[in-house]
Amino acid sequence: MVDVKKVAVIGAGTMGSGIALVAASSGYDVLLVDVSEDQLAAAQKYHAKISARSVEKERITQEESDAALARIVTCTDMTGLNDVDWVVEAATEQVDLKKKIFQEMASHARDDVVLATNTSSISITDLASAVPEAEDRVIGMHFFNPVPVMKLVEVIKGRATSETTTARTIALSESMGKTPIPANDFAGFVSNRVLMPLINEAFFAWEDGVADPEAIDGIMTLGCNFPMGPLRLADHIGLDVCRDIMLVMHAGLDQEKYLPCPRLVELVDAGRLGNKSGQGVYEYGN
Numbered sequence: 001m002v003d004v005k006k007v008a009v010i011g012a013g014t015m016g017s018g019i020a021l022v023a024a025s026s027g028y029d030v031l032l033v034d035v036s037e038d039q040l041a042a043a044q045k046y047h048a049k050i051s052a053r054s055v056e057k058e059r060i061t062q063e064e065s066d067a068a069l070a071r072i073v074t075c076t077d078m079t080g081l082n083d084v085d086w087v088v089e090a091a092t093e094q095v096d097l098k099k100k101i102f103q104e105m106a107s108h109a110r111d112d113v114v115l116a117t118n119t120s121s122i123s124i125t126d127l128a129s130a131v132p133e134a135e136d137r138v139i140g141m142h143f144f145n146p147v148p149v150m151k152l153v154e155v156i157k158g159r160a161t162s163e164t165t166t167a168r169t170i171a172l173s174e175s176m177g178k179t180p181i182p183a184n185d186f187a188g189f190v191s192n193r194v195l196m197p198l199i200n201e202a203f204f205a206w207e208d209g210v211a212d213p214e215a216i217d218g219i220m221t222l223g224c225n226f227p228m229g230p231l232r233l234a235d236h237i238g239l240d241v242c243r244d245i246m247l248v249m250h251a252g253l254d255q256e257k258y259l260p261c262p263r264l265v266e267l268v269d270a271g272r273l274g275n276k277s278g279q280g281v282y283e284y285g286n
Contacts, residue, residue: 004172005029008084008109010101012036012074014238014276015118016090017043018147021050024071025060025148026176031084032074040074047072050148081108086172088141090118093244098122099130102138106131114165116141120241121188121196121248124158135160139169142189143178145237153178156185187252188245196245196258199237202230203261206281213281231281234264235274239281243268 009020012034020032034040051065087105115138128138140156153173173180183189217229234242243260250258274280
């Protein structure tokens with residue numbers, strides 16, 4: 001166990017709620033912060049559901065489940081950051097929003113607290129520029145969805161990230177049962193620089209009439225041994241997230257090939273965001 005007892009997670013969406021549950025299940029006290037009471041309530045329901053499933057499958061005992069859930073406290077502001085030992089930001093993939101959150105995180109947290117971000121594509125150096133007094137403590141800690149299942153944490157140093165911060169992030173990731181692997185600070189890092197253009201190209205194949213979504217996904221699962229087709233995976237990730245990541249990579253790498261496919265943008269504009277909205281490439285009902 002690293003020198004951390006209490007972790008704060010900023011943002012109670014899909015990723016933030018997953019990180020909070022994994023941290024609590026690993027023995028850490030957790031402060032889960034979100035401006036939306038409804039989002040915090042949804043996160044609590046998610047925690048209860050996943051924990052109950054783990055008990056049912058005999059991965060953990062009922063006592064362990066109850067203890068993990070009891071470690072998670074929710075809050076709608078960051079005033080409680082003054083007594084935490086680690087902060088992970090997991091807000092929407094928008095640069096300006098994240099920079100604003102980092103400024104507030106730095107103003108409330110102690111000077112020795114690591115300020116990590118779960119961003120999947122945004123430059124760590126750019127985010128750290130919002131808190132110049134704490135640049136050496138800013139690092140990328142990119143978990144993967146679903147967080148309780150996926151083992152990888154992509155660890156990304158910014159220009160000023162210290163070796164101490166990096167070593168502590170690797171140790172904390174391992175203490176949560178994760179496998180940390182380093183990547184350099186380029187837009188999209190490794191995972192999304194490879195994955196998102198593939199997903200985007202699947203949308204172009206659909207838009208161009210090469211095949212219907214079911215056929216595209218079927219060919220990629222059966223022919224390329226993918227566990228899930230790229231369009232189904234896009235729904236799982238969130239079409240808005242896919243669009244935002246493509247835009248970040250387009251801005252950061254300055255290449256036209258990273259522009260999101262118009263069909264993807266149209267679905268997002270129509271509110272079809274994938275699994276979380278009940279509609280995306282596919283229909284999911286309620």
